[in-house]
Amino acid sequence: MKILVINSGSSSLKYQILEMENEECLVKGLVERIGEEESDIEQESKEKEYKNITKINDHEEALKKAMELITDPEYGCLKGLDEIDAVGHRVVHGGEKFFSSVLIDEEVIKAIEENSDLAPLHNPPNLVGIRAAKKLLPKVPQVAVFDTSFHHSMPEKAYMYGLPYELYQKYKIRRYGFHGTSHRYVSQKASEILRKDIKELKMTTAHLGNGASLAAIDRGKVVDTSMGFTPLEGLIMGTRSGDIDPSIVLFLTRKGYSVDEVDDLLNKRSGVYGLSEMSNDMRDIRKGIENGDKKAKLAYDVYVYRLAKYIGSYITILKGLDALVFTAGVGENDEHVRMDVCDYLDFFGVKIDKEKNTLLNRKEGIISTSDSDVDVLIVKTNEELMIAQDTKIIVEELSSKQ
Numbered sequence: 001m002k003i004l005v006i007n008s009g010s011s012s013l014k015y016q017i018l019e020m021e022n023e024e025c026l027v028k029g030l031v032e033r034i035g036e037e038e039s040d041i042e043q044e045s046k047e048k049e050y051k052n053i054t055k056i057n058d059h060e061e062a063l064k065k066a067m068e069l070i071t072d073p074e075y076g077c078l079k080g081l082d083e084i085d086a087v088g089h090r091v092v093h094g095g096e097k098f099f100s101s102v103l104i105d106e107e108v109i110k111a112i113e114e115n116s117d118l119a120p121l122h123n124p125p126n127l128v129g130i131r132a133a134k135k136l137l138p139k140v141p142q143v144a145v146f147d148t149s150f151h152h153s154m155p156e157k158a159y160m161y162g163l164p165y166e167l168y169q170k171y172k173i174r175r176y177g178f179h180g181t182s183h184r185y186v187s188q189k190a191s192e193i194l195r196k197d198i199k200e201l202k203m204t205t206a207h208l209g210n211g212a213s214l215a216a217i218d219r220g221k222v223v224d225t226s227m228g229f230t231p232l233e234g235l236i237m238g239t240r241s242g243d244i245d246p247s248i249v250l251f252l253t254r255k256g257y258s259v260d261e262v263d264d265l266l267n268k269r270s271g272v273y274g275l276s277e278m279s280n281d282m283r284d285i286r287k288g289i290e291n292g293d294k295k296a297k298l299a300y301d302v303y304v305y306r307l308a309k310y311i312g313s314y315i316t317i318l319k320g321l322d323a324l325v326f327t328a329g330v331g332e333n334d335e336h337v338r339m340d341v342c343d344y345l346d347f348f349g350v351k352i353d354k355e356k357n358t359l360l361n362r363k364e365g366i367i368s369t370s371d372s373d374v375d376v377l378i379v380k381t382n383e384e385l386m387i388a389q390d391t392k393i394i395v396e397e398l399s400s401k402q
């Protein structure tokens with residue numbers, strides 16, 4: 001079975017074709033800066049790499065271009081689009097309605113549309129991707145895999161805010177959590193690496209990409225997570241502020257900032273980028289620190305401090321910790337972040353093996369010492385594989401019913 005996985009962002013479209021026989025990725029591509037004068041297109045297959053800059057007007061055009069490249073005799077991996085058996089879509093906000101992946105029909109599309117209010121940056125482009133794929137591949141079953149669904153197990157006490165209850169009833173204002181597909185994948189993978197049943201483990205998974213979140217996972221079930229009503233809450237991220245005093249928003253609007261300006265400030269101009277006044281990328285921050293840049297150092301320190309503070313609080317609510325898992329761009333590649341976060345956790349018996357931490361950088365495995373009270377791991381996230389696996393299960397169920 002060949003599955004097309006689509007992750008459609010506000011101005012980008014990421015895609016992969018996976019052969020599910022051996023769960024191999026046949027082709028992987030990215031169209032960026034959709035709608036701008038120049039869009040970047042990149043595709044990688046076994047030994048071939050395609051790169052081009054051209055104008056791509058919208059997501060439908062991006063998907064069309066992707067389909068052309070997938071079936072290109074030189075760069076592609078398929079002879080025709082009819083080889084695609086199913087499509088799996090990343091959908092960011094499933095609200096309270098979806099707690100597992102579903103086959104997409106008109107009702108599901110309507111529900112995703114209704115949740116757009118809750119994730120205006122993410123759900124609309126996801127829907128555009130779904131509609132474009134349905135148009136191009138009308139006979140192929142399509143599945144939605146939600147970022148929020150793995151967090152559905154959170155208890156009320158973790159997902160409710162200290163706000164009037166009627167706001168929850170009226171607007172569904174509560175914590176939802178995101179990156180669930182990644183937290184689910186890496187928690188399972190970590191238990192495999194540890195050769196322990198996930199049902200026996202207390203775990204904290206740290207998805208540290210451009211967006212970043214933590215999940216507290218008790219015996220396979222999420223009990224808390226750092227992102228909230230939207231993906232803005234929690235950790236310091238590449239360009240997002242994470243937790244701040246909500247009064248700052250009121251203060252700024254009273255100073256004359258418009259709602260859209262505050263939105264832009266908190267989502268796109270804050271976090272590591274805002275503090276360092278330099279970059280959202282940890283590689284640039286490292287270079288800055290090495291060159292003695294004080295703001296880069298400050299941004300790094302605030303980033304690591306917030307992370308350690310959250311992990312400490314998760315050790316309390318989990319009443320212990322068996323495994324701490326680092327994943328995504330920063331988690332997988334930045335040995336300094338892992339080292340410095342674990343340094344704060346010394347009191348809890350977390351001991352990192354410096355040599356393994358360096359040696360396993362960009363790889364996968366256990367990086368704690370054998371006498372550490374907590375196993376610390378690097379796991380490479382693979383949201384696309386998880387989406388494809390869910391899609392396969394749902395499509396097989398569907399065909400067994402027919």
Ligand SMILES: Nc1ncnc2c1ncn2[C@@H]1O[C@H](COP(=O)(O)OP(=O)(O)O)[C@@H](O)[C@H]1O
Pocket residue numbers: 208209210211238280281282283328329330333334
């Ligand atoms: N070698 C590296 N060292 C440190 N940080 C890295 C490295 N490679 C990537 N990163 C960080 O990872 C981020 C991207 O993470 P990724 O998980 O790919 O992001 P996205 O949220 O876009 O999926 C970059 O912005 C950068 O901060």
Ligand SMILES: CC(=O)OP(=O)(O)O
Pocket residue numbers: 092147178179209210211212231
């Ligand atoms: C939900 C979210 O923050 O996603 P990303 O990290 O892809 O921006």
Ligand SMILES: [Mg+2]
Pocket residue numbers: 209210328
């Ligand atoms: Mg990501």
